[in-house]
Amino acid sequence: MSIDLPTEAQTLKRSPASPGLRVLTVEDDEADAYLIRRALADNPAVGQVVHACDGIEAITMIENGLISPDLAFIDLRMPRMDGFDLLVTLAGRAEHGFPMVVLTSSASPGDAIRSRLRSAIRVITKPTTIVELYTVLEAAIEATCPGGVKPADTGPRKNPGFPLMGKTPSGLRRI
DSSP: OOOOOOOOTTTSOOTTTTEEEHHHHHHOOOOHHOOOOOOOTTSSEEEEEEEEHHHHHHHHHHHHHSSOEEEEEOOOSSSSSSSHHHHHHHTGGGGGGGOEEEEESOOOEEEEEEEOOOOEEEEEEESSHHHHHHHHHHHHHHHHSGGOOOOOOOTTTOTTTTTSSSSSOOSOOOO
16 A cells, blocks of 8 residues: 655645644545645644545554644544544554544544543534634644644643543532
8 A cells, every 4th residue: 555645735834934733634524624624724823734534544644754743633434444543543652642633523422432532632523614613623722732832741641631621510520
């Protein structure tokens, strides 16, 4: 199997000297991938966006040094290697320590739990409008990389607040 180098359609950059986050998107639906790349490229905190069609392509790109991401947005349902397997593979490699956000069409609580157990720091259901997409991606970037600062220590083993990203739940409490 050979993986082609990312084309201009797969990689969006501001300029070679521009600072910003290097973001990997892993999405098999080409329409969704285009919209996600566009929304990320319009975010001032993002310097580079690279797209992979599935988990195998994402791992190949990372291992071959085509991208060293600061943040990844990963779909769950993909051919060859799905998002769950990709999360496990990347979480098991200490040298690839970057936050992973699941961006999926699934609204299943089970998928969200499985994703979090596999080191996703956030699970976002894909919104239905472009405006909402821009908003959720911006919120995820701000939550994981405030002000576009590249995260130093993230993930379940390095971030003590990992299980409680966002507000403290107001639901069930143990007395």
